[in-house]
Amino acid sequence: MILASCHPRSRDLLRIVPVMLTAALVLFAWIMPAAAQEAAFRQAVAEAAAEDRDLAAFYQDQSYRPVWTGAGAEHLARRQALVQVLARAGVHGLPAERYDLDGLIASMTAARSQRDLGQVEVELSRTYLRYAHDVQSGVLVPSKVIGDIKREVLRQESGALLKEILAKEPSRVMRNLAPQSNEYARLLKQKLRLEQLVAEGGWGATVSAEKLRPGDSGPAVIALRNRLIAMGYLDRSAAQTYDMRLQQAVQAFQGDHGLETDGIAGATTLAAVNTPATERLKSVIVAMERERWLSEERGQRHILVNLTDFSARILDNDAVTFATRAVIGKNDQNRRSPEFSDEMEYMVINPTWHVPYSIAVNEYLPQMQRNPGAASHLKLYNRNGREVSRGAVNFGAYNARNFPFAIKQPPSERNALGLVKFMFPNKYNIYLHDTPQKALFDLEKRDFSHGCIRLHQPFDFAYALLGRQESDPKAFFHSVLGTGRETYVQLEQHVPVHIIYRTAFTQAQGRPQYRGDVYGRDARIWEALEKAGVSLDTPRG
CATH class of the missing domain: 2.40.440.10 (L,D-transpeptidase catalytic domain-like)
Incomplete structure (x- = not known):
């Protein structure tokens, strides 16, 4: 499944690009003395990394030695690992165009000097860091999309990410960048299933009815039956009536979508049944992004x-x-x-119950202004913590700015x-x-x-x-x-x-679960992901 979602040329590129870059390195060795090559490379790296303080500090600490563009087998392995994960970035619901794999490959194959090679070196590091941060902790900054998302997403330091790729087996490092939670793995699996389903045409015709109940028959019941079969809630059947098996399938569907499990396909149930597979796919991609925001265990x-x-x-x-x-x-x-x-x-x-000040002045103060005895279950306390008799208070003298009492139950x-x-x-x-x-x-x-x-x-x-x-x-x-x-x-x-x-989430065992977007937050996150370059385009093999 993963290979089917790769960049269309990724397998050829994995074989050709490292060879071409290695050939360029051999050519440089023939035409320029080693000391001059090293100086030219270092200068190019320093200049290219200068705009990024973290990247510049890393290369300075490494004496401007290459991470990706050296002639050794370890450099080749890093280049191959990076090309491979970038070719599969769409699998994780990431904006593949952001990493410009084609442009990166063009830069590698066009390198004709040590100066070119130094610039390619920094470009590879920048792309790696961009991908690593996105797949590890999210494409978006959640609080910038929705203020009520109070998560402070932890991004691993650039220097630490680069030192890790230097110290460990590159393919393993790349694989471990994505969240390692069971939830993320199950969401990823569901994303691939839905993409395959969408490519095959989805769940079929929608159900045109206001309500269907046991005993009903007709075209709408057949459409409901067929759609539930396509979703995996019902074995293949030629039944044309709303029988017991269909009722049980409806109940299972309702349970997986947070609906009352009455076995009757009312307006809410039919709206969920008729939700396109593409909308479920969006929910899963948003859920994967949200999982990346949960930085801590x-x-x-x-x-x-x-x-x-x-x-x-x-x-x-x-x-x-x-x-x-x-x-x-x-x-x-x-x-x-x-x-x-x-x-x-x-x-x-x-x-x-210590009544929050906002509730006290916006809800209870107006009531007490109309009737001092309102909400009699609540007590008033002054700034010294002493209970105050309501009869001694002129509530009309106060407003949301000067109300001096605490209200408690x-x-x-x-x-x-x-x-x-x-x-x-x-x-x-x-x-x-x-x-x-x-x-x-x-x-x-x-x-x-x-x-x-x-x-x-x-x-x-x-x-x-x-x-x-x-x-x-x-x-x-x-x-x-x-x-x-x-x-x-x-x-x-x-x-x-x-x-x-989460409008989409999974279980350790059982079918994926879907819920309504009660606050409209996931719709806004999907919109932000689209603007960042995430799409539902079915990846080509």
């Missing part, structure tokens, strides 16, 4: 909150060991949940945070928590919060976390809960938390 045990899936999971060694539904930030400005990673440090049982079952919250302290004031609004978890699309993540099964989530440090985590949790007092429980081992946004 996820952790053997980690918490994964996927905003598009409205879910929170605990994973141990890539296996889901706990999963629950979640409510995320509403799709409104200033309420959408951000994306970032941190470490969960503790939980608070019987929490007090004491621990209770009615508390907005429920009975437990899970803390990974961060400057965005985002955490996971319980909620008294349980009915929201029955909805298919669950964006209602102010940005924090509400959990459907917070107690079970707590038991799973405490299981690493308590012999009877459930009994321990309820013994603390029963006191009614706000209590901080430290986690002896902090757990990485990753709040991600």
